Amino acid sequence: MAMERECKLIFRDDTLAPKIFEILSTTSTIGGYNNKGKREWVIEDVYFDTPDLTLERLNCVCRVRKIGKKRYLEFKRRIVDAGYKACYERNRFPINTPLWSQIPIIRERLGKFVDLGDKEIEHVLTVRTNRTEIFWEASFSPSGFLMHLDEVHYTLPTSDVIDTQFEVELKEPPDSVNVDVFREILLNLFGLIPIRRSKLSRCSRLLRRIRGLTAGVPQKVILDMDPGVDDALAILLAMNSPEIEVLAITTVAGNIDAESSARNTRIIMDFLRTQPGKHFSIPIIAQGCAPETSRQDATDVHGPDGLGGISLEWGEPRTPMAERNAVELIGELLTEHPKEVTIIATGPLTNIAQCIRRCPDAMRQVKELVVMGGVFFESGNRTQAAEFNIHADPKSAKVVLEFCRGLETDEIIPLTFVGLDVTRQVRLRREWVHALGDKGNPVALFVRRFAAHYMDFYRKNEGLNGCYLHDPLAVGYVIDPTLCEMERYHVEIETQGEITNGMTIADYRPTQI
Structure with missing residues (x-):
């Protein structure tokens, strides 16, 4: 079992993410931290949960992670939040046989990690991450940390892509203060938003809605x-x-x-x-x-x-x-x-x-x-x-x-x-409303009418072509x-x-x- 802390940052406008990723991966020095090189790879995470997403509600994750030709079964549980960071307990096991034949074994091992009663598990989501990893080293000390630039694609078991997101992730070594300082630099330079929610939890409401789990008692x-x-x-x-x-x-x-x-x-x-x-x-x-x-x-x-x-x-x-x-x-x-x-x-x-x-x-x-x-x-x-x-x-x-x-x-x-x-x-951007309106969406057409003056005000006063x-x-x-x-x-x-x-x-x- 391993403990890890991580800091996640997301974008106010995802259209800016590719350019900011390019700046971060090609800049040699930022605020006294030196870029010591990068590597790129693809991570495929197959998430398992009960039909009613019990694990997600418990802040637990059961997934099979594929990196290259290697597969790992991982159980993660968020146990405490430390300020802007999330702290996780992680258990990892190698898998050498075909994935789908492993489901009974996954369920058995999961039972030792969290009590699900007699509920079965199934494949609920695949998350494919195009990752650029950069090692930053402080010029004033020999210590450093990893930064991940992630382009994240969410796919249903039916292979339908339901969302794409971008995030910056800072992995914190034990007793490091460098992540704290570098995080503040990124916030000030690019206006990023600090969050503690995992990739899966940020997609959870959409996933629940698709699976018809939002009915209940309103x-x-x-x-x-x-x-x-x-x-x-x-x-x-x-x-x-x-x-x-x-x-x-x-x-x-x-x-x-x-x-x-x-x-x-x-x-x-x-x-x-x-x-x-x-x-x-x-x-x-x-x-x-x-x-x-x-x-x-x-x-x-x-x-x-x-x-x-x-x-x-x-x-x-x-x-x-x-x-x-x-x-x-x-x-x-x-x-x-x-x-x-x-x-x-x-x-x-x-x-x-x-x-x-x-x-x-x-x-x-x-x-x-x-x-x-x-x-x-x-x-x-x-x-x-x-x-x-x-x-x-x-x-x-x-x-x-x-x-x-x-x-x-x-x-x-x-x-x-x-x-x-x-x-x-x-923020709601004007071009998003217009794009939906151009497709004949009646709500977007209505919003376009009554929000035009409001958006004009923010464009004139703050340069925001949209509104809060x-x-x-x-x-x-x-x-x-x-x-x-x-x-x-x-x-x-x-x-x-x-x-x-x-x-x-x-x-x-x-x-x-």
């Missing part, structure tokens, strides 16, 4: 939103995801006023109802509150109506509105489904704070709160210090934060902030929590600062006095 959610282009994208994602059941969409003033937010929500529902071959259970839509203190909206970003101007030509939406307001509806649904409903809030937290004030007992029945809001280690987008949603109503955000802490009742409510620190890493997926990532996190790596902090929200109003502070001091 999670009940309430979307509290201020549509808004990225809110609209989040609604499209939520309504097309079998993993969640949208009970209601409540609207709040933020990107635009609450009434326009409700109208935009109804327009999106009108569009979904026209999609052939799909049946959507239309959620209840209820209009909510405006913050007590007037703040600047985001029509400069999202367009005059919040949807790039398309609502001005839409006419009166046909999707009905609830007679009760957002706060009443949220309280009613939480009482009806105690500890079953997750609220995904992608606008200012005005409605949620009002619900806490008016019906706190109902709010204590929420399963979890997931908030697209805040920025903790980077710059804001409404001010240097603050993210838009929190800045729009910081007092309500503070009410929600303190309520979830349970200071008065000792009952803690899970609260997760999906902030700009992670949402800026997820702020609100869709909050929905995506509820659908698949492995999309993000959650870290726990004590958080405070500034409500009185002249310049820092709406700032979210995560206390990450190693020593707190």
Whole structure:
């Protein structure tokens, strides 16, 4: 049995990967580290799991790895995460006979590694990696480390290629500090994204969907939103995801006023109802509150109506509105489904704070709160210090934060902030939308219409020919929590600062006095 630590980095835009690979493999020196040579080869990994992917859920891997003419049976288990690194326990055995005759032996040995009961295993995926390995040696010490530049192709047992990804992998020798330093150099030079997820886990949701394993009992959610282009994208994602059941969409003033937010929500529902071959259970839509203190909206970003101007030509939406307001509806649904409903809030937290004030007992029945809001280690987008949603109503955000802490009742409510620190890493490029639209995809054509102004704003201001997926990532996190790596902090929200109003502070001091 061997222990290994590795650091993985992926790309914000995979189209840049080949050029960055070329730079890394041909550059002789980077930041005091010398390129001592490279070698290239192909690795073929045949993954085995139970039909319901039990091993994947347990963070375990059973695979047969082929390098050249040699084959190895490997069992890997992620046992701990050390900062940005993943730590694995690995067992390896040579295989000399044909692969498929080895399945009974694989199952027998696997039983000593992890308990699967009476479940059988089968071939679920083949991962073919075109690898360039480079040894980097520090000019200031004799030690070094390996870097892998991997082009990864995922293939089903039917030989259908379902995905291609790129990653940079740094293999850490014992007691090495070089990987830490080199990782920071790569992050600063190329803007790569550090992750801990393995090649297999990054494909797991797609694999589950292909194998029909996403049905189950969907999670009940309430979307509290201020549509808004990225809110609209989040609604499209939520309504097309079998993993969640949208009970209601409540609207709040933020990107635009609450009434326009409700109208935009109804327009999106009108569009979904026209999609052939799909049946959507239309959620209840209820209009909510405006913050007590007037703040600047985001029509400069999202367009005059919040949807790039398309609502001005839409006419009166046909999707009905609830007679009760957002706060009443949220309280009613939480009482009806105690500890079953997750609220995904992608606008200012005005409605949620009002619900806490008016019906706190109902709010204590929420399963979890997931908030697209805040920025903790980077710059804001409404001010240097603050993210838009929190800045729009910081007092309500503070009410929600303190309520979830349970200071008065000792009952803690899970609260997760999906902030700009992670949402800026997820981007939708204009050419992807246009490519799908050119093929006649109706959703892409709809997105192309309402997102044009939004994407123009980012192209003009940041040189990004596309947009960030702020609100869709909050929905995506509820659908698949492995999309993000959650870290726990004590958080405070500034409500009185002249310049820092709406700032979210995560206390990450190693020593707190």
